[in-house]
Amino acid sequence: MQQFAQLVKLLSNSTKTNEKLEALSRYFATAPAKDKSWVLALFSGRRPKRTVNSTQLKNWCMQATAISGWLFDECYHTVGDLAETIALLLPPGTTPLAAPLHYWLEQLQQLEKADESTKQSFILNAWNALDSGERFVFNKLITGGFRIGLSQKMMVNALAKTYDIEPATLSHMISGNWDPRNVTIEALLHQHTTGADASRPYPFYLAYALEGAPDALGAEKDWQAEWKWDGIRGQIIKRERQLFVWSRGDELITEKFPEFTPLLAMLPDGTVLDGEILTFANGLPLPFQTLQTRIGRKNVTRKQLQEAPVIFLSYDLLEWEGADIREKPLAERRALLIQLVQQTGMSVLQLSPEIDFDNWEQLTLLRGQSRDKGSEGLMLKKKSAPYQVGRKRGDWWKWKIDPLTIDAVMIYAQKGHGRRSNLYTDYTFAVKDGEQLVPFTKAYSGLTDKEITEVDNWIKRHSLEKFGPVRTVQPELVFEIAFEGIASSNRHKSGVALRFPRINRWRKDKPAAEINTLEDLKELLRINGNNPGA
Amino acid sequence: MNVLQFTDNGIYCPAGDFYIDPWKPVKRAVITHAHADHARWGNEYYLCENASVPLLRLRLGNDISVQGVAYGETIFFNGVKVSLHPAGHMIGSAQIRVEQNGEVWVASGDYKPEHDGLSAPFEPLRCHTFITESTFGLPIYRWAPQQQLFDNITQWIYENQQAGKASVLLAYSLGKAQRLLYHLKDKADHFLVHGAIAIPHDVLLQEGWPLPPVERITPETPKSAFKNAVIIAPPSAEDNAWMRRFHPYALGICSGWMQVRGNMRRRNADAGFALSDHADWPGLLEAVTATGAEQVYVTHGFSSVFARYLSEKGINAREVTTSYGDEEMITNPEN
Numbered sequence: 098m099q100q101f102a103q104l105v106k107l108l109s110n111s112t113k114t115n116e117k118l119e120a121l122s123r124y125f126a127t128a129p130a131k132d133k134s135w136v137l138a139l140f141s142g143r144r145p146k147r148t149v150n151s152t153q154l155k156n157w158c159m160q161a162t163a164i165s166g167w168l169f170d171e172c173y174h175t176v177g178d179l180a181e182t183i184a185l186l187l188p189p190g191t192t193p194l195a196a197p198l199h200y201w202l203e204q205l206q207q208l209e210k211a212d213e214s215t216k217q218s219f220i221l222n223a224w225n226a227l228d229s230g231e232r233f234v235f236n237k238l239i240t241g242g243f244r245i246g247l248s249q250k251m252m253v254n255a256l257a258k259t260y261d262i263e264p265a266t267l268s269h270m271i272s273g274n275w276d277p278r279n280v281t282i283e284a285l286l287h288q289h290t291t292g293a294d295a296s297r298p299y300p301f302y303l304a305y306a307l308e309g310a311p312d313a314l315g316a317e318k319d320w321q322a323e324w325k326w327d328g329i330r331g332q333i334i335k336r337e338r339q340l341f342v343w344s345r346g347d348e349l350i351t352e353k354f355p356e357f358t359p360l361l362a363m364l365p366d367g368t369v370l371d372g373e374i375l376t377f378a379n380g381l382p383l384p385f386q387t388l389q390t391r392i393g394r395k396n397v398t399r400k401q402l403q404e405a406p407v408i409f410l411s412y413d414l415l416e417w418e419g420a421d422i423r424e425k426p427l428a429e430r431r432a433l434l435i436q437l438v439q440q441t442g443m444s445v446l447q448l449s450p451e452i453d454f455d456n457w458e459q460l461t462l463l464r465g466q467s468r469d470k471g472s473e474g475l476m477l478k479k480k481s482a483p484y485q486v487g488r489k490r491g492d493w494w495k496w497k498i499d500p501l502t503i504d505a506v507m508i509y510a511q512k513g514h515g516r517r518s519n520l521y522t523d524y525t526f527a528v529k530d531g532e533q534l535v536p537f538t539k540a541y542s543g544l545t546d547k548e549i550t551e552v553d554n555w556i557k558r559h560s561l562e563k564f565g566p567v568r569t570v571q572p573e574l575v576f577e578i579a580f581e582g583i584a585s586s587n588r589h590k591s592g593v594a595l596r597f598p599r600i601n602r603w604r605k606d607k608p609a610a611e612i613n614t615l616e617d618l619k620e621l622l623r624i625n626g627n628n629p630g631a
Numbered sequence: 632m633n634v635l636q637f638t639d640n641g642i643y644c645p646a647g648d649f650y651i652d653p654w655k656p657v658k659r660a661v662i663t664h665a666h667a668d669h670a671r672w673g674n675e676y677y678l679c680e681n682a683s684v685p686l687l688r689l690r691l692g693n694d695i696s697v698q699g700v701a702y703g704e705t706i707f708f709n710g711v712k713v714s715l716h717p718a719g720h721m722i723g724s725a726q727i728r729v730e731q732n733g734e735v736w737v738a739s740g741d742y743k744p745e746h747d748g749l750s751a752p753f754e755p756l757r758c759h760t761f762i763t764e765s766t767f768g769l770p771i772y773r774w775a776p777q778q779q780l781f782d783n784i785t786q787w788i789y790e791n792q793q794a795g796k797a798s799v800l801l802a803y804s805l806g807k808a809q810r811l812l813y814h815l816k817d818k819a820d821h822f823l824v825h826g827a828i829a830i831p832h833d834v835l836l837q838e839g840w841p842l843p844p845v846e847r848i849t850p851e852t853p854k855s856a857f858k859n860a861v862i863i864a865p866p867s868a869e870d871n872a873w874m875r876r877f878h879p880y881a882l883g884i885c886s887g888w889m890q891v892r893g894n895m896r897r898r899n900a901d902a903g904f905a906l907s908d909h910a911d912w913p914g915l916l917e918a919v920t921a922t923g924a925e926q927v928y929v930t931h932g933f934s935s936v937f938a939r940y941l942s943e944k945g946i947n948a949r950e951v952t953t954s955y956g957d958e959e960m961i962t963n964p965e966n
């Protein structure tokens with residue numbers, strides 16, 4: 098366990114990708130075989146079944162330390178992580194046991210059918226046997242969510258280095274259903290590898306942001322325009338009678354999206370599609386948050402499938418009848434794509450529509466309707482261009498709409514989690530309604546680390562009241578809040594709900610008396626409302 | 632009338648007409664220790680422990696009117712009996728004991744019960760009313776024994792040296808930096824320090840404190856001097872172009888706040904050492920219990936939590952607001 102705790106510590110402290118990679122490949126070169134399988138499982142979304150829950154952990158810790166509920170909560174709010182809070186609260190252990198990671202994980206698995214008191218005594222004994230660093234990871238294994246800056250991609254790269262296998266091949270090898278209790282990494286990596294080549298995606302072509310007007314791009318007729326959607330960029334590959342779905346993060350995500358399984362029968366062999374995975378209902382995209390519910394998990398529940406059904410909105414064809422056609426001009430690829438989508442005739446595979454326009458002015462006007470369509474703006478693609486590799490200037494441009502903005506005052510603050518666990522980073526904002534302040538949104542991101550520290554300091558000096566983790570602050574700091582959409586909502590006091598609210602900038606130049614009003618928000622709703630995405 | 636009162640200017644003794652660590656200029660100030668939030672500028676007269684005098688002059692100017700007393704020495708202000716006792720927080724740090732008609736109040740200033748080798752060891756005092764700090768007044772703060780922390784730091788320095796890196800340790804310039812130097816003095820050939828640390832260091836060496844010699848880093852210091860070196864700098868040097876010339880180096884932060892992982896990650900440090908000059912949770916409890924006080928006032932830190940906890944334990948405890956170090960002092964490097 099010590100070795101794993103060290104690894105976790107190093108991965109979460111290091112800010113340098115190289116250091117992390119090195120630590121990981123060192124780990125994979127030296128750790129016991131069974132531990133390695135577990136680490137691979139843990140960091141590729143194969144979390145073991147929960148046999149003990151967070152509430153039990155919390156209660157047993159409170160009993161063991163004789164700390165009352167409110168004091169535990171204060172500690173938790175300061176630390177921001179339950180596993181770490183417990184590790185810090187427990188007194189030093191008295192009966193150290195140097196057992197490897199898989200020992201603890203297998204013991205935990207065996208608790209599945211055990212009664213409460215057996216579970217409790219196992220946990221208390223474990224705490225007593227582990228040092229503070231080990232306890233933290235032990236608790237984390239139970240509560241889940243190691244947010245230690247380790248992506249599956251990084252792990253794949255480390256393994257690729259240790260075992261000298263190509264990353265894409267390796268991704269394929271470790272995909273699928275396997276149980277770390279009876280499969281070793283070596284066994285996974287010695288499978289025959291022909292299938293791996295079949296799964297290999299093409300590097301994605303990425304667009305630059307268009308700054309300024311599109312006139313500079315030249316003649317309208319040379320350009321194709323599409324709506325820009327906020328989903329997961331992906332490739333669907335059908336080769337050798339197998340179907341693979343890749344995300345742009347080089348993650349093989351086939352199993353997360355069972356909706357695409359029927360495409361296996363419908364797509365011809367030797368096909369690679371580029372497009373966007375979107376949650377979609379009644380012909381319109383759903384907010385990105387619904388898609389997020391699908392990303393985080395390995396196994397999709399029936400409920401998720403119903404609430405967040407996905408489609409693949411295809412916009413390019415990279416391989417056709419087994420041939421790489423990326424060098425063909427877009428217009429030709431598009432013609433083939435249209436034909437393919439029509440032949441396939443399935444609602445999960447759709448075509449990103451081309452927007453009709455005669456001149457740039459007309460397109461500029463159409464762009465103004467993006468928000469109504471739940472889109473982020475436009476994509477412009479040169480009809481004569483090949484499909485390039487990586488982010489390249491010239492042939493593909495994203496032309497996003499400007500966000501809506503409103504000036505608001507901060508009224509509540511709450512501490513963040515993880516990296517910002519001891520700082521006030523989550524804020525609630527209000528607009529004016531006569532003499533009253535009406536809260537209308539929370540917003541987190543958008544400030545620099547330096548500004549966050551400054552705001553945090555200010556909050557600690559200007560608190561009016563404290564309700565648990567929330568502080569009411571003097572309504573003085575003004576921020577410009579940007580958002581992508583607005584909709585009416587009766588769940589909110591203000592009567593509106595915002596889509597993707599974030600802090601655009603800190604308006605140190607503006608006194609609180611000059612912030613926007615509820616009336617201003619309602620005006621924005623009248624102009625921009627009924628956005629299906631909001 | 633209470634022996635001590637909490638006023639807008641600071642902790643005040645009406646009968647003796649003096650303040651303890653006032654935050655606005657007053658006539659007579661009794662100072663617990665030389666940190667900026669406790670010893671402020673502009674008072675007409677200062678009284679502090681002997682070892683604090685040169686530090687106060689350094690911080691507030693040579694022209695201040697300051698009187699030094701020894702630990703345990705008694706002085707009278709209008710018949711109120713005042714004496715200073717070791718607080719163990721830093722060189723010269725003191726608890727202020729005030730006795731009027733047999734009633735004893737003690738203002739702790741900042742303190743730590745663990746003996747750091749340099750400052751006079753913390754002395755538990757019996758009193759009726761105890762005014763305590765609570766910088767780390769949460770049960771998650773339990774320090775490892777300092778020997779273990781210094782072993783970890785030494786180990787980290789060796790590992791850096793093996794990797795061909797300098798070790799940059801961030802530590803508050805007054806107190807923490809000297810504690811590090813004192814404990815690491817046999818672990819490195821020599822130490823390079825930031826000017827903010829070199830200045831009080833010179834003063835303390837002149838006063839005869841058992842500290843190792845240090846080399847002050849100047850623009851002329853050759854880059855070769857930094858190879859595998861041990862460098863001590865104040866937290867303000869972080870994110871500063873000043874550090875760039877040390878490359879390759881590893882950054883370690885010495886502060887009680889490093890107890891929580893998120894704080895270390897936020898600061899982008901390679902290592903965090905929870906080394907504090909304040910009492911941890913068990914230390915605070917032990918200190919409060921040892922005073923036998925019937926009444927406890929809790930100042931800066933997790934004051935409301937600690938006061939509530941003490942109240943539940945049957946001690947009459949109350950939170951008071953002061954202008955000493957900000958609550959949670961994440962950005963305050965002193966801790």
Ligand SMILES: [Zn+2]
Nearest residue numbers: 664666741965
């Ligand atoms: Zn201090």
Ligand SMILES: [Zn+2]
Nearest residue numbers: 668741955956
């Ligand atoms: Zn203080």
